Every structure is written in structure tokens, then in C-alpha cells.
Amino acid sequence: MENGKPPLEPALRALTAQAEGQLGEHPSPETLVAYHEDRLVGEERERLRDHLALCADCAQLLLDLAVFPEVEVLAGLRSPTEGDVDEAWQAMQARLGREKRAVATPAPAGVVRPPRSRPRPAYVPWALAASWLLVAGLGLWVFELRREYARLAEPAVNVAVAELSVEGEQVRGGERGSVRVSSIAGRTLFDADAAGLPRHSGYEVEILSGPGTGHALWTGRELKRSRDDHFTLDLPPGFLSAGPYRLRLFGVDDGHREKLADYPFEIEAP
Amino acid sequence: MAAWQAGGDREEIFQRIFRAYYRPVHRFFAHRGFSPDQCQDLAQEAFLKVHRGLPAFRCEARFETWLFQITANLYRNTLRSQSTLKREAQEVSLDELVEEPGGPAAPAGDAGALDRVLSEEGTEVLRHAMANLPSQMRRCVELRVHQDLRYKEIAELMQVSIDTVKAHLYQARQQLKGKLSGYFADPEF
Numbered sequence: 001m002e003n004g005k006p007p008l009e010p011a012l013r014a015l016t017a018q019a020e021g022q023l024g025e026h027p028s029p030e031t032l033v034a035y036h037e038d039r040l041v042g043e044e045r046e047r048l049r050d051h052l053a054l055c056a057d058c059a060q061l062l063l064d065l066a067v068f069p070e071v072e073v074l075a076g077l078r079s080p081t082e083g084d085v086d087e088a089w090q091a092m093q094a095r096l097g098r099e100k101r102a103v104a105t106p107a108p109a110g111v112v113r114p115p116r117s118r119p120r121p122a123y124v125p126w127a128l129a130a131s132w133l134l135v136a137g138l139g140l141w142v143f144e145l146r147r148e149y150a151r152l153a154e155p156a157v158n159v160a161v162a163e164l165s166v167e168g169e170q171v172r173g174g175e176r177g178s179v180r181v182s183s184i185a186g187r188t189l190f191d192a193d194a195a196g197l198p199r200h201s202g203y204e205v206e207i208l209s210g211p212g213t214g215h216a217l218w219t220g221r222e223l224k225r226s227r228d229d230h231f232t233l234d235l236p237p238g239f240l241s242a243g244p245y246r247l248r249l250f251g252v253d254d255g256h257r258e259k260l261a262d263y264p265f266e267i268e269a270p
Numbered sequence: 271m272a273a274w275q276a277g278g279d280r281e282e283i284f285q286r287i288f289r290a291y292y293r294p295v296h297r298f299f300a301h302r303g304f305s306p307d308q309c310q311d312l313a314q315e316a317f318l319k320v321h322r323g324l325p326a327f328r329c330e331a332r333f334e335t336w337l338f339q340i341t342a343n344l345y346r347n348t349l350r351s352q353s354t355l356k357r358e359a360q361e362v363s364l365d366e367l368v369e370e371p372g373g374p375a376a377p378a379g380d381a382g383a384l385d386r387v388l389s390e391e392g393t394e395v396l397r398h399a400m401a402n403l404p405s406q407m408r409r410c411v412e413l414r415v416h417q418d419l420r421y422k423e424i425a426e427l428m429q430v431s432i433d434t435v436k437a438h439l440y441q442a443r444q445q446l447k448g449k450l451s452g453y454f455a456d457p458e459f
Contacts, residue, residue, distance in 0.1 A: 008446065008454040009415050011396055016416035029342035033335055038429070046405065052427050053409035056417045059427055061342055064301070066426055068338045069294035077300050085292050092288060092314055096321060 020054045027051060032062050152236055157205060157220040159189070159234040179247065179263045186237030188267070190247055195229045197260045200251030205233055208246045211264050217245070242269040284324065288317055291334075295341050302345060312348065316341045392453045399449040403442055406430070410438040411446075414459045 027035075027048055034040050035048050052059045064071060073079045080088070179192040203223040208214040217240070223231055231249060245267065249260040295316050299309040319340050327336060400408055406428060413424045421439075425432045443457045 005453065005455045006392075008396075008450060008457045009459060011392070011454060012400070012411070012415045012459075015393075015396055015400065016412050020416070026346070029339045029346065032342070033339055037335075049409055049428060050405070053412040054416065059413065059417055059419070059423075060301075061345075062427055063423055064298060065335070065338050065342075068298075069291055069334050071294045071297040071301070073297060074301055077297070078306070080293050080296050085289055088292055088310060088314065089285065089288055091310075092317055095314065095318065099318075 016054055020056075023051060023055055026055065026058055029061065032058065032065060036062060036065050153239070155207075155218060155220060155236065155239060156234045157223045157232065158226075159232045179261075179265075181265060188235040188240075190231075190233040190235070190263075190265075192231040192233075192247075192249065192261065192263065193229065194225055194231055194249075194260075197229075197249070198251060198258075199225075200253050200258065200260075202252035203231065203260075204250040204252055204257065205231065206248045206250070207235075207240070208248060209243070211244045211246065214246065223249075240267045242267050280324075284321055287320065287333075291337055292317070295337070298341050299345065312344060316344050319344070395450060395453055399446055402449075403445060407438045407442045407445075410435055411442045411459065414439060 031040070031048065035045065040048060052062065179190055182189040182191070203225060205220040205223045206216045207218045208216055220233065223233075225231060233247070243266065245265055247263040247265060249262075250257040251260050252258075292313060295313045296309050299312045300306070304312060316337075320337060323336075323340070327333070400411070403411065409428060410424055413419045413427060419427070421432045421435045424435045428435070430438075439459065443459070446457050
């Protein structure tokens, strides 16, 4: 200590250490390279120099860059031997192999990568709901149509009959009573007069094939006797192919059927 | 690199690069205080980045400069990760630290360190004297005193000649001596 005065250097070190503590972000290695290659100018270069003066780490990086790859071996540090480099190369190869395999291996089964979704426009939910309603409505309509078609494709008993004089109308006599057969738009209407027939709690009608003892093709179980003593049956077009048939009426009491009338008829080929 | 650009055997070229530059990269990390195992891992990481980046590398830049950038960036990122880990560890044990007698140590480079060395007046005079030095002269002093660098290294960093550095330091000594003679002994840097 000169004349009791403190040395300047420790004070300077303390002052610069204080300034170092207030340094901002370190310049990137790319900026250091740009400075080293004299590509920084003006304010940017001056700022970097100010930083280098205080930041030992950045200064050392720049000094290393100036001599790289001729980095000297510092005293006390062991430089890798040829054997070390061989070993490191083996490890490097193993790692590269692992990376290649990882790239080549597809995602395990069952792992589904989430799709890259775009933001959905606001109208999409409404459009989806409207489409769903439309499809549901159409489905219901088609279902009703098919049910109606199936209903019309089946014979119907107890149909309302207006007093019409229809061309081609025939009156056929049976064992008891008579039946009037009309053909309207391909449909065949049977209107049986049951005035002379005995009364039962229920009635059934059967269509049998052939003029003799044919087998039952269809049975109508809900047949009702109208107020004016008639039974009606409506056959859809195409229900019976051309040929001879019989219409048989039954009276039903307690599950027991009694034949009431038998009307032979024939469907002519169109 | 010419062989790489010419479409030579990529694996063989990479092996040649690895063998040629493994030691400098390893030393780069060793000089910065990393353990031998860490140096090995970091060097391998650096060469992995080289391997990935080589197909896009253009010979407009020096290969060594590109390799240095990769290495330096890896070093910076590693420091950042370590610093984050340290911070998190400190946050976890904060309560324990508070209970220790005397509390945690003050960080280096704080204002208190300067005050402990100097009187308030001396601090202010020194700060003023340094601030009044021309920028390049001040930087030379800081590099010489604070970082303890040689003239050659200061010249390299400031992109001036060694003679310029010597001249700056001489001038700085004269100016500081004149302004600080009442507070400090003559500068010896």
C-alpha cells in the first residue's frame, strides 16, 4: 500500500464486477461470429464491445472462436486419446443407429395420432343439426310410406263400399247368400250379402286356392258384419295371380269356427 | 466438406469430421469446467446436431465456424438448463436457508462488495473517472484488470493492434493517476 492509499486494481475489479452484474442478455454465438468476421457496425458493434469488456464468458468464447479448432490443452486437463476418440465414435454410431431406428419405426398399434384440426366455423354445428333433422325426417317419411305400401299390399277386410255401378261387376251365387265382385283400378272388392247367414260373435274370411279343396292362401280374422248385413274384402292388385280361387266365410264362437259360405271366383289374366 | 457437397459417402465423411474435430469440441467443454463424462456427452450431442444439419450446410460459411456456433449454442443452452435447475433447487430449500444463521450469502458483484472495498467518496470518484475515459480505453482497462487478459487477447477482442492496446492502457494509467491520486495508489495494470 503506497503511503497508506489502497491499490487501485481491487477497487476497479469491484467496480467492474458490479457493472458485470448488471449486464443484460448475452449476445448469441451467431452475433459473436458476425463480430469476429467484422460484419457488425456502428451502435451494435459498440454495444458488443462494451459487453465483451465486462463479460468474461463471452470474451472467452470469442477468443476460442479466433483459434478454433486449434484449442490449446490447458494445464491439468487431459485431452482425449486416440482410444477415447474411437470409443466416442462407437458411442456416436450406436446413437445414430438408435435415431434411425426411431425414425423408421412406425407408431405402435393402438396409438392414434390426433388429427390436425382446423378451427371449425361457427355455422358448422347448425348445419350438422339441420342435416341430421333432414335425414331423420326423410327416414321417418320413407318408413311411413313403406308401412302404407305394405298395408295396401295386404288384403283389407271391412272396407267402406259406396253404391257405385262399376263396369265389370259380377254377382256370384254361393251355397248361401251372394257376393258382388267389383274390380276398380286393379283392386278386387268382394261385397258379400250375409242377410241369410246365421249370426256369430266373430267372423273370419279365407281365400283358398283352386275350385275344389285347395289350401288357405290368406285368412282375415277381424271380419265384421256391417249394419246392413254385408261382409267386405278388398284385395290389392297382384295379390292373387290368374286362376281359380274360393272365398270362404266362417262364423267364430269361443274359438270354434263354423263355415258359413263358400264363393268360387277366378282371376283372369290381364 | 467438398466431398460432402459432391455427394460422397455421407457416413464416411461424417466419421472423418468426427475424428478431426472431436478433440477441439471436447476441449471446448473441458475448458469451461465440465466433467470428463459431461464433456463426452456434450461433444456427442454437438456432433449429433452436426449430423442432422450437414445436409442443409452450405459451404458459404467455414465449416469450423459453423461447428463452433453449434458447440457454443449447446454450451449456452446447457448453462441455461443448469441455471434453471439450480434456481428450482433453491426455491425448494428456501425455508431451510432462511433458518440458517446469517441467511444466504450475498451474490457476487453486488453493490455491497464495492462499498466494503472503498469509502463512499472513493467509490464515486472512481466511477466518475472510469466513466470519463474514452470508450475503447475504458474497455481495455476493464479487460486488463477485471478479466486479467494479455495485450494480445485484448487486441483480439477489441479488433485493434497490440500497440494500440498498450497505448490505451498507458493513457488510462496517466488519466486515472491524475484523477485518483488522492484516493488510490498509482495503477499497476
